[in-house]
Amino acid sequence: MTTETPVPVAKRVPSERVHHGDTVVDEYAWLATKDDPETVAYLTAENDHTEARTAHLADLRATLFEETRRRIQETDxxxxxxxxxxxxxxxxxxxxxxxxxxxxxxxxxxxxxxxxxxxxxxxxxxxxxxxxxxxxxxxxxxxxxxxxxxxxxxxxxxxxxxxxxxxxxxxxxxxxxxxxxxxxxxxxxxxxxxxxxxxxxxxxxxxxxxxxxxxxxxxxxxxxxxxxxxxxxxxxxxxxxxxxxxxxxxxxxxxxxxxxxxxxxxxxxxxxxxxxxxxxxxxxxxxxxxxxxxxxxxxxxxxxxxxxxxxxxxxxxxxxxxxxxSPGTRLESVDAFADHLVVSLRSNGLTGLRVLPAGSTEWYDIDFPEPIYSVGLDANPEYRTGQLRFRYASLISPESVYDFDLVTREMVLRRRKPVLPGPDGREFDPADYEQHREWALADDGTRVPISLVCRAGTPRDGSAGCVIYGYGSYEASMDPWFSVARLSLLDRGVVFAVAHIRGGGELGRRWYEEGKLLAKKNTFTDFVACARHLVKANWTAADRLVARGGSAGGLLMGAVANLAPDAFAGIVAQVPFVDALNTILDPSLPLTVTEWEEWGNPLADPEVYGYMKSYTPYENVTAVDYPAILAVTSFNDTRVLYHEPAKWIARLRAVAPQGDYLLKTEMGAGHSGPSGRYDSWKEEAFVNAWILDRLGLS
Structure with a gap:
């Protein structure tokens, strides 16, 4: 990596807070002052540093962007x-x-x-x-x-x-x-x-x-x-x-x-x-x-x-x-039509659709062919209709739109999102890729599902690079999805894995309950168990494994960096919730009070305070050898404020200065990053180029 640019150093301005008899010093709290010119100057310096440190990846970024653009039907x-x-x-x-x-x-x-x-x-x-x-x-x-x-x-x-x-x-x-x-x-x-x-x-x-x-x-x-x-x-x-x-x-x-x-x-x-x-x-x-x-x-x-x-x-x-x-079958929503009801559900880690004709007690489930997939309702604005429209996708099947006759049960494919040939002219064929379901064993004996996709023939000898993605909060399920940009990783021999960890909803409400409040650490240990499993099963090796997550999944990234820094070659944390304790302690901040039933109320409960303090990333940075970290945030984000990753990176640099840490702040975007589709493709190319560099594939 290029090293000519100086590493930005955030000034330390100690500020104290006391909760439940515990005095904590926060040297970087000043970064939360959004309209302070010093804050903007520091973020700008970090952006300049990141740009300089990744300048050698400019051609790769352009290549990845072009591969994505070529594969997408732009006029659609x-x-x-x-x-x-x-x-x-x-x-x-x-x-x-x-x-x-x-x-x-x-x-x-x-x-x-x-x-x-x-x-x-x-x-x-x-x-x-x-x-x-x-x-x-x-x-x-x-x-x-x-x-x-x-x-x-x-x-x-x-x-x-x-x-x-x-x-x-x-x-x-x-x-x-x-x-x-x-x-x-x-x-x-x-x-x-x-x-x-x-x-x-x-x-x-x-x-x-x-x-x-x-x-x-x-x-x-x-x-x-x-x-x-x-x-x-x-x-x-x-x-x-x-x-x-x-x-x-x-x-x-x-x-x-x-x-x-x-x-x-x-x-x-x-x-x-x-x-x-x-x-x-x-x-x-x-x-x-x-x-x-x-x-x-x-x-x-x-x-x-x-x-x-x-x-x-x-x-x-x-x-x-x-x-x-029915325990284990999570009913998630019901949609009513004049003559039918449709229940969206999940069972055994997969989504499904159940149809109940009006006036009947006999329901049926719609069947789908692949062992790993996700299905959900599409636009169905008409109340009086005999057809149901839904979306279907898997890790190897592009998103498809079907119309389903609720009486005859006939399924009609209306459209499969086209994947055009890439710059090399090769046609996309799902048969060139394979998807798998693995199960990791968590510390407490719980079996945790992992969904994987790779190019057919990818060796199982530990030599492949791998990206492991996770979220694990709010009962949000990371159901398998197809990604055109991901093909650029798979075609370079990278395995992509999704860890369906507790705190999500993949295995029902209990799966969520076992990963929140005073059980939150299960989310982090599950993820580490999944990472270890991928190595043990010879999908990859620790020095060829990059972890990725965003928002609450960014909290996950920061937590596993502290918990198992040896398990990863790199970590991508996007709009990461890494200063969770300070945020949840401040009821004046956006969303804090509504979040107390997810994380606990550390203001009122000393046990919650102690528990959160023991896992929140910013509080637990220590002088260890961290993997390379790329933190991506947005200046106008209302959900996870930009200062959380900014403070985190500053503390990492101060406490473990031997590490390689980059901060990239979108100065005109929000929680989801750039809004234009070309801009979002460029952002993904930036992240994927960094990942490939960490895997030695740049």
């Missing part, structure tokens, strides 16, 4: 979804960063979605929203709301051009193309229309970035006249709003990490008072879907992996069982 069109009298779809155009949102009127006798082989516009297309036009003059664009009114006349949409997830909500008249004067700043995700499209519901956040209010806006009136429909005072809870697929009810979902409550407003009476479906009870979660005369209730009341019930929509009361609790 999604499978149109029917809603009312229109087909709705998105398009991308070669050379343009953002998607174009469109629709086309349904023609007489047309039942199947129209097709565009080369991705060019459909005849008769209406452009509803062009992200490229919205992004003009900005380095970043994120689309929050995109919600067409039931009558097809209005489009409610919101945009963020900073990356801080503060969205400005606007309304467009789709009959004239005019954007109305109705403009509402600082909104959150989630909107819902009234039945007559005269009223739009939306959500705003409090000072701690907690979505806490649902508002009612009458089209054509100023935002100053808007009315608060519901405000949640409990800081553990957040709110959301949506319209049921039947378009009969507006749902206000109030949720903490472990407790929920749903209120409903008839969409035909938008000024009515929200009615509670079932009062909140600590530890009981439920969701509501409308179906005919009843509300469907997916809940965990006495059902760890959830059960399905219903209650009267006119007078909600007792819950009548429909699908009983």
């Amino acid at each position: 069109l999604s499978v149109p979804a029917r809603k009312g009298g229109y087909w709705y779809y998105t398009r991308t155009v070669e050379g343009q960063q953002y998607a174009v949102q469109c629709r086309r009127a349904v023609r007489d006798g047309e039942t199947d979605p129209p097709v565009s082989v080369d991705g060019t516009p459909l005849e008769g297309e209406e452009v509803l929203l062009d992200g490229n036009q919205l992004a003009e003059g900005h380095d970043f664009l994120s689309l929050g709301a995109y919600d067409v009114s039931p009558d097809g006349r209005w489009l409610a949409y919101s945009t963020d051009v900073e990356g801080n997830e503060r969205y400005t909500l606007r309304v467009k008249d789709l009959t004239t193309g005019e954007v109305l004067a109705d403009e509402i700043p600082d909104t959150f995700y989630g909107t819902a229309w009234s039945a007559d499209a005269s009223v739009l519901f939306y959500v705003t956040v409090d000072d701690a970035w907690r979505p806490n209010r649902v508002w009612r806006h009458t089209i054509g009136t100023p935002a100053s006249a808007d009315v608060v429909v519901y405000e949640e005072p409990d800081e553990r809870f957040w709110v959301g709003v949506e319209l049921t697929r039947s378009e009969r009810f507006v749902l206000i979902d109030v949720h903490s990490k472990i407790t929920s409550e749903v209120r409903v407003i008839p969409a035909a009476n938008p000024t009515g008072e929200p009615a509670v479906v079932a009062p909140r009870r600590q530890g009981v979660e439920y969701s509501v879907e409308h179906h005919g005369h009843r509300f469907l209730i997916l809940h965990n009341d006495g059902a760890e992996d959830f059960a399905l019930a219903y209650t009267s929509a006119d007078a909600p009361g007792d819950w009548v069982p429909m699908i009983e609790h």
Whole structure:
């Protein structure tokens, strides 16, 4: 590596905090002052340092970017979804960063979605929203709301051009193309229309970035006249709003990490008072879907992996069982259609879809061919339909869209995302790759699944490079997914593995419970066990293994760096939650109070404080030989503030100065990094080039 550039040194400004009799000195707390010129100067110096230290990878980065670009059909069109009298779809155009949102009127006798082989516009297309036009003059664009009114006349949409997830909500008249004067700043995700499209519901956040209010806006009136429909005072809870697929009810979902409550407003009476479906009870979660005369209730009341019930929509009361609790089969959501119900679930570490015809107690599961895959519902906006649309993918199968006949059970492939030949001209063939499921043994005897993909014929003698990815929090499951950019690693002989560690939801609710609060360390030891297993099984060797994770998975990266630095040749930590204890101790920061039911409350409980202090990465940096670390963050990230990785890297340099640490800060992006697709491909090429360099394959 090039070493001409000096290593940035963060000044030390000791600041003390005392909790439960414990005095801790934080020398780098000053980096949290975002508007301090010294902070910006330090981050800029780190970026310059990282650029200089990786300059020798510039050609490789360009090659990886080109391989990704060549394999993706840049001018493309999604499978149109029917809603009312229109087909709705998105398009991308070669050379343009953002998607174009469109629709086309349904023609007489047309039942199947129209097709565009080369991705060019459909005849008769209406452009509803062009992200490229919205992004003009900005380095970043994120689309929050995109919600067409039931009558097809209005489009409610919101945009963020900073990356801080503060969205400005606007309304467009789709009959004239005019954007109305109705403009509402600082909104959150989630909107819902009234039945007559005269009223739009939306959500705003409090000072701690907690979505806490649902508002009612009458089209054509100023935002100053808007009315608060519901405000949640409990800081553990957040709110959301949506319209049921039947378009009969507006749902206000109030949720903490472990407790929920749903209120409903008839969409035909938008000024009515929200009615509670079932009062909140600590530890009981439920969701509501409308179906005919009843509300469907997916809940965990006495059902760890959830059960399905219903209650009267006119007078909600007792819950009548429909699908009983089955331990090990986690029911995740229910979608109602006029004549069928569809339950999304997971069992044995795999996702699935269960169909229950209306009026019947006999359900069936849809079968899928591969041993490792992921499946989930796609756009299904119509309530009265006999077809179900879903997405399917695996580690070797590109994402595909299917329409499934709910009566005949016939499955029709509408589209498989094309993978074009790379720069070498070779056609993509799934048969050139293979996927495997392995099981590691954790310290406490728990078997932990690992999904792997590699090029066919990759040697099993420990010589292959390997990337192991993990997350392990919030019951989020890292289900197998296909990646075009990953092909560039696989074709260079790299194995890619996903560790399905506790704290995620891959094996049901218990899998999540065993990786949170005072059991959080299971997440980290599971990951190390998976890394050790890959070496023991001769997939790779420790000096050819790179770990990667982001956000809460970045906390994982920092924790395993302290726990088992000898297990990895490199670590990529993206928007990493590495200063978790200091963040969770500060209730004024975004999301902190709502997170206490995930991590514990170290302010109130000395046991939680001691436990978190024993694993949080920033608190536990020691003078050991760390693997090379690349930390990537975003200056405007609201979920994991940029100063967490900045402080972490500074402390690593001070305590273990012999290590190789790089910090890269996107100065105009948010939690998900660059927003444009070409920019995101370049970011991935940057990370993959660094990984290949660590594996000796650059």
